[in-house]
Amino acid sequence: MGMRVVLLAAMVLLCAVPAAARPADEADTVTASPPPIDANAMSVNAAIEPRVRGRIEGLFSGLVGSGQIPGAVVLVIRHDEVAYKAGFGFSDIEDRTPVDPVKTRFRVGAISKLFTATAIMQLVQDGKLDLNTDVNTYLTTFKLPATFPEPITLSHVLTNTAGFDDRRLGIGVPLNRKADPLRLYLTKHMPARVMPPGKFFAYSNHAFALAGLVVEEVSGQKFNDYVHKHILAPLRMNASSFGIPNPVPSNIAVPYTHSVFSSAFSKLELDRLQVGPAGDLITTAPDLAKFMIAHLRRGKGLLTPETADFMQAQHFTEAPGLDGWAFGFAEGERNGVRWIGHGGSWPGFCADLVLVPERQSGYFVAYNTDCHFAASQPIRSMMFDALWRGDEPGMPPADSEDAKTRAAALAGTYMAARRVRNDFTIINAAMAEASVVDKGDGTIELNLPEVGRPLPFKPRADGLWQNPDYGWHLAAITNASGVVTNLALNSLVFDRVDFIDTWTPWAIAIDIALIITFFAWWGWTNGFLSRRLFAEPEAMIGLMPRLAGYVGVTLTLILLISVSALLTLNPSLMILHGPNLFMRVLLFFPVAIGVCAIPMVVWSVVGFGDGPRARFAQAGYALSTLAVVIVLLFAWHWNLHPFAQL
Numbered sequence: 001m002g003m004r005v006v007l008l009a010a011m012v013l014l015c016a017v018p019a020a021a022r023p024a025d026e027a028d029t030v031t032a033s034p035p036p037i038d039a040n041a042m043s044v045n046a047a048i049e050p051r052v053r054g055r056i057e058g059l060f061s062g063l064v065g066s067g068q069i070p071g072a073v074v075l076v077i078r079h080d081e082v083a084y085k086a087g088f089g090f091s092d093i094e095d096r097t098p099v100d101p102v103k104t105r106f107r108v109g110a111i112s113k114l115f116t117a118t119a120i121m122q123l124v125q126d127g128k129l130d131l132n133t134d135v136n137t138y139l140t141t142f143k144l145p146a147t148f149p150e151p152i153t154l155s156h157v158l159t160n161t162a163g164f165d166d167r168r169l170g171i172g173v174p175l176n177r178k179a180d181p182l183r184l185y186l187t188k189h190m191p192a193r194v195m196p197p198g199k200f201f202a203y204s205n206h207a208f209a210l211a212g213l214v215v216e217e218v219s220g221q222k223f224n225d226y227v228h229k230h231i232l233a234p235l236r237m238n239a240s241s242f243g244i245p246n247p248v249p250s251n252i253a254v255p256y257t258h259s260v261f262s263s264a265f266s267k268l269e270l271d272r273l274q275v276g277p278a279g280d281l282i283t284t285a286p287d288l289a290k291f292m293i294a295h296l297r298r299g300k301g302l303l304t305p306e307t308a309d310f311m312q313a314q315h316f317t318e319a320p321g322l323d324g325w326a327f328g329f330a331e332g333e334r335n336g337v338r339w340i341g342h343g344g345s346w347p348g349f350c351a352d353l354v355l356v357p358e359r360q361s362g363y364f365v366a367y368n369t370d371c372h373f374a375a376s377q378p379i380r381s382m383m384f385d386a387l388w389r390g391d392e393p394g395m396p397p398a399d400s401e402d403a404k405t406r407a408a409a410l411a412g413t414y415m416a417a418r419r420v421r422n423d424f425t426i427i428n429a430a431m432a433e434a435s436v437v438d439k440g441d442g443t444i445e446l447n448l449p450e451v452g453r454p455l456p457f458k459p460r461a462d463g464l465w466q467n468p469d470y471g472w473h474l475a476a477i478t479n480a481s482g483v484v485t486n487l488a489l490n491s492l493v494f495d496r497v498d499f500i501d502t503w504t505p506w507a508i509a510i511d512i513a514l515i516i517t518f519f520a521w522w523g524w525t526n527g528f529l530s531r532r533l534f535a536e537p538e539a540m541i542g543l544m545p546r547l548a549g550y551v552g553v554t555l556t557l558i559l560l561i562s563v564s565a566l567l568t569l570n571p572s573l574m575i576l577h578g579p580n581l582f583m584r585v586l587l588f589f590p591v592a593i594g595v596c597a598i599p600m601v602v603w604s605v606v607g608f609g610d611g612p613r614a615r616f617a618q619a620g621y622a623l624s625t626l627a628v629v630i631v632l633l634f635a636w637h638w639n640l641h642p643f644a645q646l
Helices: 002-009 050-065 109-125 154-158 182-189 205-219 223-232 285-296 305-312 373-387 400-410 426-431 503-534 543-569 571-576 581-586 589-606 612-637
Strands: 042-044 071-078 081-092 172-174 256-258 265-267 271-273 281-283 330-334 337-346 349-356 361-367 412-416 434-438 444-447 455-459 473-478 484-489 492-496
Touching (some): 050 081, 050 373, 109 154, 109 205, 109 285, 285 361, 426 503, 434 484, 543 571, 543 589, 543 612, 589 612
Antiparallel strands (some): 071 361, 484 492
């Protein structure tokens, strides 16, 4: 709320926003309309039912036609074989290039982790790795600190329960820069351990990058070389690679993001990942189908059946009845069937891979814009309901009094356990806080900013809550005293936060501070011009107090607007490729503001003389000082200063 209000002032001080954070130029902004679906855009096997085909084509044509996505590829596997593959929309809007379901390559983001996990399981199978051994055993250039008594194992890594802090800054680099070798990058940037291993799910790109480094250490090969030799080549995935090939192939889908001020798409540039094993796979739908079929066939060509079964079994869940994690695979149950899979996202790309081993079936979907709820949730819901019709297992109703007690205990505000704690990008997690509202009858409402509306959850007899719209399950996690400390939504975990860490009060305070500092800045600017141009009476406040105040509120406005632009206008690649010079300079603004704030506080107390006019001036000056101090407190609390770790 606060950062969005800040944008209203951006027109006043837009010159303070760096060019890279401004909306795309007119020439870079494009719109999509769906091309006709013909033989060049779609290949259909008669094994798919007309009912399923019709639902898929209706949804994806609608998503493209309504401007939700530029283009997409859809692939369905039935009975271990590709039953359907189709392309919709454009891989390049400007050139009007349709998505080719056979040739168009997509970055599939975190689906890459399935390849990394498969590589680890191959080495486990060969007796070169042990899943329950301290991962430090396999590291030669650096060691993970003994922050907690329990060591981190590969089992923790592959279930995203290693307990690492998150990091977004600098995990990607532009194509014109060379990514650091994996060993060097992790030596410099491995996040801190912030949770005991094996206790909470906290998704970690760096943990899987660490798994990739273990592959390098044990095999003696670079990660990309190992994966090519032991996974891609055996499966003849000839159009796949970890990292953008050089020269860049012309058939990679162009990544797009939605323009902030319109429904059009803005083109993004391709880049490289520093954490390649976690998300740098570039592939086509037919290539990825070979990997999917290998896992449906119990690892055929990659793993022994026993190893594949062990990899695909559940190894962690926060509570019985919730989705959990196999090794690398997310897993859960819907429509009466157990699924395993993984989603993937990166600026300009979104993908989803799902397998149902007991039905020997699955699907893969990828589209070339950012993941967003309005597209991804309808896609997943439709694919599940079209491919695996069935019913959720029945559940006896919850005891009403017990449900009321549990709902009251769960009410509160929560922040994702997977978040950055040591730099200013924690603001992203704060802006995405979830809140639970107790409705008084055992039912709760969950508010998630990305959904945009409250989601009702009904209590179940097994202690969970269930959302009737999406079939999501929710659980309360308590400490030894029975106090609710965490919320688990499917496999996602949220930490309960105190008032000081709740975003809404800060947002309101920043809104108020913005209004005050803007009017103070405008008043001092207008007063200066009036005295110089129209011979208005001299100001009641002396030159030095006015100078300190003017500089203080000006820097405060620049800070708020710039941070807002950084986090809201075009946040993704600037953050992921950072910290750049602009960010580093911006973090020193609070220091300069603090220098101004010290004399401002003194003058606010001392005042500027007697009389009504002097007292009025003192009150206005004190109000401006208070606004500046609020922003300084905000900057300190949310790591927006040069003393935070970058």
